[in-house]
Amino acid sequence: MEHVKEYTNGEVTIVWKQELCVHSGICVRGLPNVFKPKEKPWIHPHTSTTDELVNQIKKCPSGALSFYYNKDKKDE
Ligand code: SF4
Numbered sequence: 001m002e003h004v005k006e007y008t009n010g011e012v013t014i015v016w017k018q019e020l021c022v023h024s025g026i027c028v029r030g031l032p033n034v035f036k037p038k039e040k041p042w043i044h045p046h047t048s049t050t051d052e053l054v055n056q057i058k059k060c061p062s063g064a065l066s067f068y069y070n071k072d073k074k075d076e
Pocket residue numbers: 020021022023024025026027028059060061062063064065
């Protein structure tokens with residue numbers, strides 16, 4: 001089974017697929033206040049802005065991180 005976890009700041013939701021993560025640490029170096037691999041949960045979306053989160057998610061090399069805007073989800 002795929003391990004998919006979601007973390008939201010109320011505006012945007014971060015989706016993390018554990019199987020795809022190659023632990024490159026790019027997210028951790030980019031936004032150390034948000035991505036804390038030693039903690040559980042390891043993603044703290046409230047400590048950054050939505051724009052910063054989205055920009056960082058786009059840099060994930062493996063596709064483990066993705067996102068959607070909560071308002072888009074509600075419109076479905
Ligand atoms: S940037 Fe992506 S692949 Fe790298 S540690 Fe973060 S989630 Fe995993």
